[in-house]
Amino acid sequence: MFSHQQIRKPLLATFQQIRSKRTTAISPEVQKLVTQLSVLSAGRKQPRLLKLCNEDYVKHQIITKAWSQLRNQKKKSDEALLNKQLDSMSFACEELKKISPELYNLANKKEYGKRFPLEIRVPTEYPPRNIWYYDYVPPVAKDSKK
Amino acid sequence: MASVSKGIWSNFAKRSPSLAVKSKALQKALLSPSLPNGPVSLKQRSSKMRYTSPIGLDEIYPLAYQLLEKQSESIYKEVEQIEKQISESKDKEQLQQLHKQQEELLVQAELNNPEVIYNANYHTKSLDRTQPVYRHFLSEKWRSYSRMLTMQRLETLAVIPDSLPTLDPQVEVNLKFPHNNVERVIEPGTVLSSNVTQKPPSLEIVEFKESVDDKYTVLVVDLDTPDVENDSFKTTLQWGLKDVVLSNTDPIIDAKKLIQNPEWEFVEYLPPTPEKNTGKHRLAVWVFRQDDKQNLKAAPQGLERDSFDIRSFVAKNNLTPIGAHVWRSIWDRNTENVRSLYGLPKGRIFSRFRSGE
Numbered sequence: 001m002f003s004h005q006q007i008r009k010p011l012l013a014t015f016q017q018i019r020s021k022r023t024t025a026i027s028p029e030v031q032k033l034v035t036q037l038s039v040l041s042a043g044r045k046q047p048r049l050l051k052l053c054n055e056d057y058v059k060h061q062i063i064t065k066a067w068s069q070l071r072n073q074k075k076k077s078d079e080a081l082l083n084k085q086l087d088s089m090s091f092a093c094e095e096l097k098k099i100s101p102e103l104y105n106l107a108n109k110k111e112y113g114k115r116f117p118l119e120i121r122v123p124t125e126y127p128p129r130n131i132w133y134y135d136y137v138p139p140v141a142k143d144s145k146k
Numbered sequence: 147m148a149s150v151s152k153g154i155w156s157n158f159a160k161r162s163p164s165l166a167v168k169s170k171a172l173q174k175a176l177l178s179p180s181l182p183n184g185p186v187s188l189k190q191r192s193s194k195m196r197y198t199s200p201i202g203l204d205e206i207y208p209l210a211y212q213l214l215e216k217q218s219e220s221i222y223k224e225v226e227q228i229e230k231q232i233s234e235s236k237d238k239e240q241l242q243q244l245h246k247q248q249e250e251l252l253v254q255a256e257l258n259n260p261e262v263i264y265n266a267n268y269h270t271k272s273l274d275r276t277q278p279v280y281r282h283f284l285s286e287k288w289r290s291y292s293r294m295l296t297m298q299r300l301e302t303l304a305v306i307p308d309s310l311p312t313l314d315p316q317v318e319v320n321l322k323f324p325h326n327n328v329e330r331v332i333e334p335g336t337v338l339s340s341n342v343t344q345k346p347p348s349l350e351i352v353e354f355k356e357s358v359d360d361k362y363t364v365l366v367v368d369l370d371t372p373d374v375e376n377d378s379f380k381t382t383l384q385w386g387l388k389d390v391v392l393s394n395t396d397p398i399i400d401a402k403k404l405i406q407n408p409e410w411e412f413v414e415y416l417p418p419t420p421e422k423n424t425g426k427h428r429l430a431v432w433v434f435r436q437d438d439k440q441n442l443k444a445a446p447q448g449l450e451r452d453s454f455d456i457r458s459f460v461a462k463n464n465l466t467p468i469g470a471h472v473w474r475s476i477w478d479r480n481t482e483n484v485r486s487l488y489g490l491p492k493g494r495i496f497s498r499f500r501s502g503e
Contacts, residue, residue, distance in 0.1 A: 050200060052200065053181075053185035053187050053188050053197060054185075054187035054264065054267075054268055055172070055175045055176050055181065055185060055186065055187055055264070056181070056185070056199055056200065056203065058176065058260045058263050058264050058267070059176070059203060059207050059260065060200070060203075061260075061263060062207065062210050062211060062214065062258065062260050062263075063203070063206050063207060063210040065210070065214065065258050066209070066210030066211075066213045066214050066258075067210070069213065069214070069217070070213065
């Protein structure tokens with residue numbers, strides 16, 4: 001009718017996929033397949049990707065660097081301490097050997113079957129819930145002849 | 147300003163101001179526990195609104211920063227001791243060793259500075275190359291990709307060993323052709339049209355060591371000029387520069403500098419004008435450093451460019467190559483125009499023939 005009215009051409013048929021929650025129940029076999037596929041894929045099992053701006057990324061690098069330096073320092077100082085302890089132990093043994101070979105041999109006697117006691121407890125920050133087990137009976141020795 | 151920095155990294159009495167970020171807003175963002183005015187690097191307001199920092203960053207960051215700053219302070223004390231030794235020492239070799247140690251320590255002292263890291267990662271083009279730490283970052287970046295790429299292109303295109311036997315690259319060579327006002331850094335091996343290579347290129351020689359006034363020689367050679375008499379190919383010297391003075395702050399050779407120093411150009415620039423059906427010509431750019439800082443002795447003005455023996459030239463002048471680049475040129479419909487522009491005769495047109503004829 002009017003010159004400015006354009007003739008509308010029909011749109012091409014578009015197919016749009018919509019995903020929504022499952023409303024109907026599925027059979028156990030199908031459920032099994034679904035769980036297997038879900039296990040194989042990474043969907044909804046990864047934490048969200050952190051997007052940092054430039055300043056925050058640099059700050060993150062600084063924090064990581066400082067933490068790794070701190071851990072390295074601690075490791076080095078622990079190792080140095082252990083080495084010092086070992087050195088002093090070996091020095092003491094050498095001195096003992098010079099002073100009294102009998103005591104040295106006694107000190108270095110092999111203790112067969114020596115283990116950490118079963119009751120040993122690693123130092124923790126907080127005490128255990130059951131402080132002490134009063135009804136403990138130690139195991140009877142195997143050869144009671146000795 | 148609640149700055150996280152209480153020590154050496156905010157003290158610029160003995161340190162260059164280029165070791166900080168220039169923008170005050172950005173500095174505030176980097177040196178505060180959290181982002182007081184939002185993320186400065188995000189320009190769009192919608193992005194700024196949406197952005198949230200990771201949880202706990204504001205508690206940990208000051209501690210991390212202060213730990214690294216303390217370490218830097220102790221390294222600067224070591225640097226002071228070495229500087230004392232340098233002032234006292236007379237032995238040349240020992241001085242060299244001490245300078246090397248000093249440079250390494252200066253790099254370590256600033257390597258964990260967040261402002262330096264920000265500049266190195268996000269303002270790479272405007273870094274202050276007089277600072278050892280920035281040179282270190284540039285060197286690491288070069289080694290991670292560009293150096294390998296350049297060597298690969300030189301070897302694949304057989305520039306090595308067709309011109310010089312080998313190259314141990316010390317500098318990064320950036321090649322640009324100023325045409326159409328386009329900022330385009332040429333990747334080694336690119337095929338360029340005759341229009342692009344009409345005018346002399348501008349070169350940037352990126353030194354990764356301290357360079358105050360070093361002298362450089364640049365040779366541009368065409369390795370594929372046809373030698374019909376010998377049924378082979380010969381090398382042509384397209385461009386020769388000598389005694390070019392460059393430094394860390396001024397590493398570019400461009401037309402402006404060449405006009406100011408006409409004695410540098412001992413062979414005028416001849417653009418590549420490959421003849422039809424001769425295929426792609428390799429144009430190699432070789433960069434040499436004049437270690438003794440003396441002028442070249444065996445590089446006369448107007449040296450014969452035809453059948454140029456690059457190896458004998460290099461041997462006569464006692465030069466060692468420190469960097470190279472390569473591009474390729476091929477005949478196109480504009481090549482004859484370039485020839486007439488430079489007053490060259492018309493090019494020959496080659497064709498295939500069977501050797502029995």
